[in-house]
Amino acid sequence: MDVKSNFADAIIQDPAFLEGSASPKSRVINLLDEVDKHIDALRRDLLSLEERKDALLTTLDTIRQSDLVAQLSSEDNAEVEDYADRLMRTCSSIDINITTYRDQRQEEALFEVNRLIDSLVMVLRSDPQTARSRCLSYVSACSSRGTSCKPVELGCEEEEEEEVEASSSSQQQQFYPDAVFEEVMFLCTPDDRKRVQRRLSGLLAYIEREMAPLLPTTL
Structure with missing residues:
Protein backbone atom coordinates (compact mmCIF):
# COMPACT_ATOMS: atom_id res chain seq x y z
CA MET A 1 0.00 0.00 0.00
CA THR A 99 4.91 11.11 22.53
CA THR A 100 6.11 8.04 24.39
CA TYR A 101 3.38 6.11 26.18
CA ARG A 102 4.47 4.68 29.53
CA ASP A 103 2.81 2.66 32.24
CA GLN A 104 3.25 3.64 35.89
CA ARG A 105 6.35 1.51 36.35
CA GLN A 106 8.00 3.03 33.27
CA GLU A 107 7.12 6.55 34.47
CA GLU A 108 8.71 5.84 37.85
CA ALA A 109 11.79 4.33 36.21
CA LEU A 110 12.31 7.37 33.98
CA PHE A 111 11.88 9.69 36.96
CA GLU A 112 14.54 7.75 38.87
CA VAL A 113 16.93 7.78 35.89
CA ASN A 114 16.59 11.54 35.58
CA ARG A 115 17.07 11.93 39.34
CA LEU A 116 20.32 9.96 39.19
CA ILE A 117 21.61 12.02 36.27
CA ASP A 118 20.65 15.27 38.00
CA SER A 119 22.58 14.11 41.07
CA LEU A 120 25.55 13.40 38.82
CA VAL A 121 25.43 16.96 37.50
CA MET A 122 25.47 18.27 41.07
CA VAL A 123 28.56 16.17 41.85
CA LEU A 124 30.23 17.57 38.74
CA ARG A 125 30.42 21.02 40.28
CA SER A 126 32.51 19.92 43.24
CA ASP A 127 34.21 16.69 42.14
CA PRO A 128 34.61 16.35 38.35
CA GLN A 129 36.72 13.19 38.61
CA THR A 130 34.03 11.33 40.56
CA ALA A 131 31.36 12.71 38.21
CA ARG A 132 33.29 11.44 35.20
CA SER A 133 33.69 7.97 36.71
CA ARG A 134 30.01 7.81 37.58
CA CYS A 135 29.02 9.05 34.12
CA LEU A 136 31.18 6.35 32.53
CA SER A 137 29.50 3.70 34.67
CA TYR A 138 26.08 5.01 33.60
CA VAL A 139 27.09 5.00 29.92
CA SER A 140 28.36 1.45 30.33
CA ALA A 141 25.01 0.47 31.88
CA CYS A 142 23.26 1.82 28.76
CA SER A 143 25.36 -0.19 26.34
CA SER A 144 24.40 -3.55 24.90
CA ARG A 145 27.12 -5.13 27.05
CA GLY A 146 25.78 -3.50 30.20
CA THR A 147 22.61 -5.53 30.64
CA SER A 148 23.96 -8.27 32.89
CA CYS A 149 25.19 -6.22 35.87
CA LYS A 150 28.68 -7.56 35.22
CA PRO A 151 31.88 -5.67 34.48
CA VAL A 152 32.58 -4.84 30.88
CA GLU A 153 35.21 -7.34 29.83
CA LEU A 154 36.75 -7.34 26.37
CA GLY A 155 38.73 -10.13 24.81
CA CYS A 156 41.46 -9.48 22.27
CA GLU A 157 39.17 -10.37 19.39
CA GLU A 158 36.45 -7.98 20.61
CA GLU A 159 38.55 -4.89 21.23
CA GLU A 160 38.74 -3.74 17.62
CA GLU A 161 34.97 -4.01 17.13
CA GLU A 162 34.25 -2.30 20.44
CA GLU A 163 36.46 0.67 19.57
CA VAL A 164 34.10 1.47 16.72
CA GLU A 165 31.01 1.26 18.93
CA ALA A 166 32.39 3.02 22.00
CA SER A 167 31.55 6.58 22.96
CA SER A 168 33.99 9.49 22.93
CA SER A 169 35.73 8.18 26.04
CA SER A 170 38.62 5.83 25.26
CA GLN A 171 38.44 4.46 28.82
CA GLN A 172 34.74 3.62 28.91
CA GLN A 173 35.56 -0.09 28.57
CA GLN A 174 37.27 -0.17 31.98
CA PHE A 175 34.17 0.73 33.98
CA TYR A 176 31.58 -1.48 35.64
CA PRO A 177 27.98 -0.70 34.74
CA ASP A 178 26.27 0.96 37.70
CA ALA A 179 23.90 -1.74 39.01
CA VAL A 180 21.20 0.62 40.30
CA PHE A 181 21.20 2.72 37.14
CA GLU A 182 21.19 -0.40 34.98
CA GLU A 183 18.17 -1.80 36.82
CA VAL A 184 16.02 1.31 36.37
CA MET A 185 17.17 1.74 32.77
CA PHE A 186 15.97 -1.80 32.05
CA LEU A 187 12.47 -0.76 33.18
CA CYS A 188 12.35 2.28 30.85
CA THR A 189 10.82 2.22 27.40
CA PRO A 190 13.19 1.66 24.45
CA ASP A 191 12.67 5.26 23.30
CA ASP A 192 13.54 6.60 26.75
CA ARG A 193 16.67 4.45 26.89
CA LYS A 194 17.90 5.94 23.61
CA ARG A 195 17.22 9.48 24.81
CA VAL A 196 18.98 8.87 28.13
CA GLN A 197 21.98 7.36 26.37
CA ARG A 198 22.27 10.41 24.11
CA ARG A 199 21.99 12.71 27.14
CA LEU A 200 24.74 10.84 28.95
CA SER A 201 27.00 10.83 25.90
CA GLY A 202 26.61 14.58 25.62
CA LEU A 203 27.26 15.03 29.33
CA LEU A 204 30.37 12.85 29.17
CA ALA A 205 31.69 14.83 26.21
CA TYR A 206 31.10 18.05 28.16
CA ILE A 207 32.94 16.72 31.22
CA GLU A 208 35.95 15.58 29.21
CA ARG A 209 36.11 18.83 27.26
CA GLU A 210 35.41 21.43 29.95
CA MET A 211 36.98 19.65 32.92
CA ALA A 212 40.07 18.31 31.15
CA PRO A 213 42.50 20.58 33.07
CA LEU A 214 41.14 19.24 36.38
CA LEU A 215 41.16 15.57 35.43
CA PRO A 216 44.13 13.18 35.54
CA THR A 217 45.32 11.77 32.24
CA THR A 218 44.57 8.24 33.46
CA LEU A 219 42.25 6.79 36.08
Missing part, protein backbone atom coordinates in the same frame (compact mmCIF):
# COMPACT_ATOMS: atom_id res chain seq x y z
CA ASP A 2 1.36 3.39 -1.01
CA VAL A 3 1.90 5.47 2.12
CA LYS A 4 0.52 8.49 0.21
CA SER A 5 -2.73 6.75 -0.73
CA ASN A 6 -6.01 7.47 0.96
CA PHE A 7 -6.86 4.42 3.04
CA ALA A 8 -10.58 5.11 2.92
CA ASP A 9 -10.47 5.19 -0.90
CA ALA A 10 -8.48 1.96 -0.84
CA ILE A 11 -11.27 0.26 1.08
CA ILE A 12 -13.91 1.46 -1.38
CA GLN A 13 -12.00 0.86 -4.61
CA ASP A 14 -9.88 -2.25 -3.95
CA PRO A 15 -11.72 -5.27 -5.43
CA ALA A 16 -9.54 -7.68 -3.48
CA PHE A 17 -10.70 -6.09 -0.28
CA LEU A 18 -14.38 -6.01 -1.26
CA GLU A 19 -14.59 -9.45 -2.85
CA GLY A 20 -11.85 -11.47 -1.15
CA SER A 21 -12.49 -14.94 0.19
CA ALA A 22 -11.54 -13.95 3.74
CA SER A 23 -14.17 -12.70 6.16
CA PRO A 24 -14.85 -8.94 6.32
CA LYS A 25 -13.25 -8.81 9.77
CA SER A 26 -10.07 -10.49 8.53
CA ARG A 27 -9.84 -8.11 5.58
CA VAL A 28 -10.26 -5.08 7.85
CA ILE A 29 -7.63 -6.44 10.26
CA ASN A 30 -5.21 -6.96 7.36
CA LEU A 31 -5.69 -3.38 6.26
CA LEU A 32 -5.15 -2.12 9.80
CA ASP A 33 -1.97 -4.20 9.95
CA GLU A 34 -0.74 -2.32 6.86
CA VAL A 35 -1.50 1.01 8.54
CA ASP A 36 0.34 -0.19 11.66
CA LYS A 37 3.47 -0.89 9.57
CA HIS A 38 3.41 2.63 8.16
CA ILE A 39 2.96 4.15 11.61
CA ASP A 40 5.98 2.21 12.89
CA ALA A 41 8.04 3.38 9.91
CA LEU A 42 6.95 6.98 10.48
CA ARG A 43 7.92 6.78 14.14
CA ARG A 44 11.34 5.37 13.29
CA ASP A 45 11.87 8.18 10.78
CA LEU A 46 10.96 10.82 13.37
CA LEU A 47 13.26 9.27 15.97
CA SER A 48 16.05 9.31 13.41
CA LEU A 49 15.35 12.99 12.72
CA GLU A 50 15.43 13.71 16.44
CA GLU A 51 18.85 12.06 16.69
CA ARG A 52 20.11 14.07 13.70
CA LYS A 53 18.91 17.29 15.33
CA ASP A 54 20.74 16.44 18.58
CA ALA A 55 23.88 15.56 16.60
CA LEU A 56 23.79 18.88 14.74
CA LEU A 57 23.38 20.86 17.97
CA THR A 58 26.30 18.95 19.50
CA THR A 59 28.42 19.62 16.40
CA LEU A 60 27.68 23.34 16.55
CA ASP A 61 28.62 23.46 20.22
CA THR A 62 31.85 21.57 19.53
CA ILE A 63 32.80 23.96 16.74
CA ARG A 64 32.22 26.95 18.98
CA GLN A 65 34.50 25.46 21.63
CA SER A 66 37.24 24.42 19.21
CA ASP A 67 40.82 25.70 19.30
CA LEU A 68 40.40 27.03 15.76
CA VAL A 69 37.72 29.47 16.90
CA ALA A 70 39.92 30.53 19.82
CA GLN A 71 42.58 31.63 17.32
CA LEU A 72 40.27 34.14 15.63
CA SER A 73 40.54 37.85 16.10
CA SER A 74 37.88 39.61 18.17
CA GLU A 75 36.12 40.86 15.06
CA ASP A 76 36.17 37.47 13.31
CA ASN A 77 35.13 35.71 16.52
CA ALA A 78 32.08 37.95 16.87
CA GLU A 79 31.09 37.22 13.26
CA VAL A 80 31.48 33.47 13.75
CA GLU A 81 29.52 33.57 17.04
CA ASP A 82 26.65 35.41 15.35
CA TYR A 83 26.60 32.83 12.56
CA ALA A 84 26.72 29.91 15.03
CA ASP A 85 23.98 31.47 17.19
CA ARG A 86 21.75 31.82 14.14
CA LEU A 87 22.28 28.18 13.23
CA MET A 88 21.62 27.10 16.81
CA ARG A 89 18.33 29.03 16.87
CA THR A 90 17.27 27.65 13.52
CA CYS A 91 18.06 24.07 14.49
CA SER A 92 16.42 24.45 17.92
CA SER A 93 13.25 25.81 16.29
CA ILE A 94 12.69 22.49 14.51
CA ASP A 95 10.07 20.86 16.70
CA ILE A 96 10.03 17.06 16.59
CA ASN A 97 7.38 15.93 19.05
CA ILE A 98 7.17 12.20 19.68
Whole structure:
Protein backbone atom coordinates (compact mmCIF):
# COMPACT_ATOMS: atom_id res chain seq x y z
CA MET A 1 0.00 0.00 0.00
CA ASP A 2 1.36 3.39 -1.01
CA VAL A 3 1.90 5.47 2.12
CA LYS A 4 0.52 8.49 0.21
CA SER A 5 -2.73 6.75 -0.73
CA ASN A 6 -6.01 7.47 0.96
CA PHE A 7 -6.86 4.42 3.04
CA ALA A 8 -10.58 5.11 2.92
CA ASP A 9 -10.47 5.19 -0.90
CA ALA A 10 -8.48 1.96 -0.84
CA ILE A 11 -11.27 0.26 1.08
CA ILE A 12 -13.91 1.46 -1.38
CA GLN A 13 -12.00 0.86 -4.61
CA ASP A 14 -9.88 -2.25 -3.95
CA PRO A 15 -11.72 -5.27 -5.43
CA ALA A 16 -9.54 -7.68 -3.48
CA PHE A 17 -10.70 -6.09 -0.28
CA LEU A 18 -14.38 -6.01 -1.26
CA GLU A 19 -14.59 -9.45 -2.85
CA GLY A 20 -11.85 -11.47 -1.15
CA SER A 21 -12.49 -14.94 0.19
CA ALA A 22 -11.54 -13.95 3.74
CA SER A 23 -14.17 -12.70 6.16
CA PRO A 24 -14.85 -8.94 6.32
CA LYS A 25 -13.25 -8.81 9.77
CA SER A 26 -10.07 -10.49 8.53
CA ARG A 27 -9.84 -8.11 5.58
CA VAL A 28 -10.26 -5.08 7.85
CA ILE A 29 -7.63 -6.44 10.26
CA ASN A 30 -5.21 -6.96 7.36
CA LEU A 31 -5.69 -3.38 6.26
CA LEU A 32 -5.15 -2.12 9.80
CA ASP A 33 -1.97 -4.20 9.95
CA GLU A 34 -0.74 -2.32 6.86
CA VAL A 35 -1.50 1.01 8.54
CA ASP A 36 0.34 -0.19 11.66
CA LYS A 37 3.47 -0.89 9.57
CA HIS A 38 3.41 2.63 8.16
CA ILE A 39 2.96 4.15 11.61
CA ASP A 40 5.98 2.21 12.89
CA ALA A 41 8.04 3.38 9.91
CA LEU A 42 6.95 6.98 10.48
CA ARG A 43 7.92 6.78 14.14
CA ARG A 44 11.34 5.37 13.29
CA ASP A 45 11.87 8.18 10.78
CA LEU A 46 10.96 10.82 13.37
CA LEU A 47 13.26 9.27 15.97
CA SER A 48 16.05 9.31 13.41
CA LEU A 49 15.35 12.99 12.72
CA GLU A 50 15.43 13.71 16.44
CA GLU A 51 18.85 12.06 16.69
CA ARG A 52 20.11 14.07 13.70
CA LYS A 53 18.91 17.29 15.33
CA ASP A 54 20.74 16.44 18.58
CA ALA A 55 23.88 15.56 16.60
CA LEU A 56 23.79 18.88 14.74
CA LEU A 57 23.38 20.86 17.97
CA THR A 58 26.30 18.95 19.50
CA THR A 59 28.42 19.62 16.40
CA LEU A 60 27.68 23.34 16.55
CA ASP A 61 28.62 23.46 20.22
CA THR A 62 31.85 21.57 19.53
CA ILE A 63 32.80 23.96 16.74
CA ARG A 64 32.22 26.95 18.98
CA GLN A 65 34.50 25.46 21.63
CA SER A 66 37.24 24.42 19.21
CA ASP A 67 40.82 25.70 19.30
CA LEU A 68 40.40 27.03 15.76
CA VAL A 69 37.72 29.47 16.90
CA ALA A 70 39.92 30.53 19.82
CA GLN A 71 42.58 31.63 17.32
CA LEU A 72 40.27 34.14 15.63
CA SER A 73 40.54 37.85 16.10
CA SER A 74 37.88 39.61 18.17
CA GLU A 75 36.12 40.86 15.06
CA ASP A 76 36.17 37.47 13.31
CA ASN A 77 35.13 35.71 16.52
CA ALA A 78 32.08 37.95 16.87
CA GLU A 79 31.09 37.22 13.26
CA VAL A 80 31.48 33.47 13.75
CA GLU A 81 29.52 33.57 17.04
CA ASP A 82 26.65 35.41 15.35
CA TYR A 83 26.60 32.83 12.56
CA ALA A 84 26.72 29.91 15.03
CA ASP A 85 23.98 31.47 17.19
CA ARG A 86 21.75 31.82 14.14
CA LEU A 87 22.28 28.18 13.23
CA MET A 88 21.62 27.10 16.81
CA ARG A 89 18.33 29.03 16.87
CA THR A 90 17.27 27.65 13.52
CA CYS A 91 18.06 24.07 14.49
CA SER A 92 16.42 24.45 17.92
CA SER A 93 13.25 25.81 16.29
CA ILE A 94 12.69 22.49 14.51
CA ASP A 95 10.07 20.86 16.70
CA ILE A 96 10.03 17.06 16.59
CA ASN A 97 7.38 15.93 19.05
CA ILE A 98 7.17 12.20 19.68
CA THR A 99 4.91 11.11 22.53
CA THR A 100 6.11 8.04 24.39
CA TYR A 101 3.38 6.11 26.18
CA ARG A 102 4.47 4.68 29.53
CA ASP A 103 2.81 2.66 32.24
CA GLN A 104 3.25 3.64 35.89
CA ARG A 105 6.35 1.51 36.35
CA GLN A 106 8.00 3.03 33.27
CA GLU A 107 7.12 6.55 34.47
CA GLU A 108 8.71 5.84 37.85
CA ALA A 109 11.79 4.33 36.21
CA LEU A 110 12.31 7.37 33.98
CA PHE A 111 11.88 9.69 36.96
CA GLU A 112 14.54 7.75 38.87
CA VAL A 113 16.93 7.78 35.89
CA ASN A 114 16.59 11.54 35.58
CA ARG A 115 17.07 11.93 39.34
CA LEU A 116 20.32 9.96 39.19
CA ILE A 117 21.61 12.02 36.27
CA ASP A 118 20.65 15.27 38.00
CA SER A 119 22.58 14.11 41.07
CA LEU A 120 25.55 13.40 38.82
CA VAL A 121 25.43 16.96 37.50
CA MET A 122 25.47 18.27 41.07
CA VAL A 123 28.56 16.17 41.85
CA LEU A 124 30.23 17.57 38.74
CA ARG A 125 30.42 21.02 40.28
CA SER A 126 32.51 19.92 43.24
CA ASP A 127 34.21 16.69 42.14
CA PRO A 128 34.61 16.35 38.35
CA GLN A 129 36.72 13.19 38.61
CA THR A 130 34.03 11.33 40.56
CA ALA A 131 31.36 12.71 38.21
CA ARG A 132 33.29 11.44 35.20
CA SER A 133 33.69 7.97 36.71
CA ARG A 134 30.01 7.81 37.58
CA CYS A 135 29.02 9.05 34.12
CA LEU A 136 31.18 6.35 32.53
CA SER A 137 29.50 3.70 34.67
CA TYR A 138 26.08 5.01 33.60
CA VAL A 139 27.09 5.00 29.92
CA SER A 140 28.36 1.45 30.33
CA ALA A 141 25.01 0.47 31.88
CA CYS A 142 23.26 1.82 28.76
CA SER A 143 25.36 -0.19 26.34
CA SER A 144 24.40 -3.55 24.90
CA ARG A 145 27.12 -5.13 27.05
CA GLY A 146 25.78 -3.50 30.20
CA THR A 147 22.61 -5.53 30.64
CA SER A 148 23.96 -8.27 32.89
CA CYS A 149 25.19 -6.22 35.87
CA LYS A 150 28.68 -7.56 35.22
CA PRO A 151 31.88 -5.67 34.48
CA VAL A 152 32.58 -4.84 30.88
CA GLU A 153 35.21 -7.34 29.83
CA LEU A 154 36.75 -7.34 26.37
CA GLY A 155 38.73 -10.13 24.81
CA CYS A 156 41.46 -9.48 22.27
CA GLU A 157 39.17 -10.37 19.39
CA GLU A 158 36.45 -7.98 20.61
CA GLU A 159 38.55 -4.89 21.23
CA GLU A 160 38.74 -3.74 17.62
CA GLU A 161 34.97 -4.01 17.13
CA GLU A 162 34.25 -2.30 20.44
CA GLU A 163 36.46 0.67 19.57
CA VAL A 164 34.10 1.47 16.72
CA GLU A 165 31.01 1.26 18.93
CA ALA A 166 32.39 3.02 22.00
CA SER A 167 31.55 6.58 22.96
CA SER A 168 33.99 9.49 22.93
CA SER A 169 35.73 8.18 26.04
CA SER A 170 38.62 5.83 25.26
CA GLN A 171 38.44 4.46 28.82
CA GLN A 172 34.74 3.62 28.91
CA GLN A 173 35.56 -0.09 28.57
CA GLN A 174 37.27 -0.17 31.98
CA PHE A 175 34.17 0.73 33.98
CA TYR A 176 31.58 -1.48 35.64
CA PRO A 177 27.98 -0.70 34.74
CA ASP A 178 26.27 0.96 37.70
CA ALA A 179 23.90 -1.74 39.01
CA VAL A 180 21.20 0.62 40.30
CA PHE A 181 21.20 2.72 37.14
CA GLU A 182 21.19 -0.40 34.98
CA GLU A 183 18.17 -1.80 36.82
CA VAL A 184 16.02 1.31 36.37
CA MET A 185 17.17 1.74 32.77
CA PHE A 186 15.97 -1.80 32.05
CA LEU A 187 12.47 -0.76 33.18
CA CYS A 188 12.35 2.28 30.85
CA THR A 189 10.82 2.22 27.40
CA PRO A 190 13.19 1.66 24.45
CA ASP A 191 12.67 5.26 23.30
CA ASP A 192 13.54 6.60 26.75
CA ARG A 193 16.67 4.45 26.89
CA LYS A 194 17.90 5.94 23.61
CA ARG A 195 17.22 9.48 24.81
CA VAL A 196 18.98 8.87 28.13
CA GLN A 197 21.98 7.36 26.37
CA ARG A 198 22.27 10.41 24.11
CA ARG A 199 21.99 12.71 27.14
CA LEU A 200 24.74 10.84 28.95
CA SER A 201 27.00 10.83 25.90
CA GLY A 202 26.61 14.58 25.62
CA LEU A 203 27.26 15.03 29.33
CA LEU A 204 30.37 12.85 29.17
CA ALA A 205 31.69 14.83 26.21
CA TYR A 206 31.10 18.05 28.16
CA ILE A 207 32.94 16.72 31.22
CA GLU A 208 35.95 15.58 29.21
CA ARG A 209 36.11 18.83 27.26
CA GLU A 210 35.41 21.43 29.95
CA MET A 211 36.98 19.65 32.92
CA ALA A 212 40.07 18.31 31.15
CA PRO A 213 42.50 20.58 33.07
CA LEU A 214 41.14 19.24 36.38
CA LEU A 215 41.16 15.57 35.43
CA PRO A 216 44.13 13.18 35.54
CA THR A 217 45.32 11.77 32.24
CA THR A 218 44.57 8.24 33.46
CA LEU A 219 42.25 6.79 36.08
